[in-house]
Amino acid sequence: MEIKILRRVLAANEAVAKSNKELFSQHGVLVLNLMSSPGSGKTCIIEQSVEALKNDYRIAVIIGDITSTIDAQRLSGLGVPIIQINTEPFGGECHLEASWVREAALSLNLQDLDLIFIENVGNLVCPAEFDTGADKNVVIVSLPEGEDKPLKYPLMFRISSVLLVNKIDLASVLDVDKKTLHRNALQVNPNLQIFDISAKTGEGFDAWLKWIEAELRKKRQQ
Amino acid sequence: MHELTIAENIKKTIEEVLKDKKAVVTRINLRVGKLRAVVPEALIFCFKFVAEGSSMENAELKIQEIPVKGICKKCDRDFVIDEPLFICPFCGSNHVELLSGRELEIESIEIEEG
């Protein structure tokens, strides 16, 4: 006997993501979900961004390091709340699920926050599949990764609002064409906002921070 | 890894549908959009692994791949997208909305009631 069921396989995650969105907007907190391959600079970028914004805004960070608490420890010096998501001990999970983000968010005093950074698990495939409920997805590609990432992982670039091209301080020693990377990214998603930055030298951070502040204002007006 | 999580979610979803019903699942019909970057062989392999010992362990996973289709918001024509270039082949506009390609759904299952 055939039974029609027509169920989206990830429907459960999508439902939780939707309720996360409502939770975040109830409390007027802007949530940014940072995704990239391993080592592109998520932790460094969060570190620098929090450092620059923490005097003007109330910030927290949710970290999804699957194997260790190294990133959480690195960020603990910032003096803002850091929540480490405990991922499956055996699964070696490759993404954050909306329910874990929810649990982490609920352990924060959301009414006392303006901004939450989520550091997703280093991976360009799975995190694109699992909506966290964040207001905006931010994808990071570091220059040493080359120009082709948007063409190889189009879904990730489709669901993101911002592309941060990190490690541009290395441009002079690499044979990577930033313009081609931009063009590839815009081909996949013409609405992407692109910022070239270096989390090492701080180059390009002004424009990225201005974007965050504009989003914070939009959130407040809602 | 990706396929393993999807396989687990397929099993969970079917368990929810069947609840306490005593039935052996013989076939699972899936629709998977090309943008999902799912490797069918890997998904079948992972599903075998997660379904072991359950009423679906012998189920055949049938995967229908759905092409990525877009519609141009400028000239209103639709087309299949074979490579990750979201550009209208007719007018060159990059104002393309996706019509399909992100599906990841169980369309139906076939069961034998016991």
Ligand SMILES: Nc1nc2c(ncn2[C@@H]2O[C@H](COP(=O)(O)OP(=O)(O)OP(=O)(O)O)[C@@H](O)[C@H]2O)c(=O)[nH]1
């Ligand atoms: N030269 C240079 N190195 C950078 C820059 N940003 C980060 N790095 C280095 O890149 C390495 C990885 O940075 P992380 O911030 O840990 O990257 P991540 O994306 O958080 O890595 P995972 O959490 O392991 O996925 C570190 O050694 C950083 O010092 C940059 O702008 N320029």
Ligand SMILES: [Mg+2]
């Ligand atoms: Mg990190």
Ligand SMILES: [Zn+2]
């Ligand atoms: Zn057109």
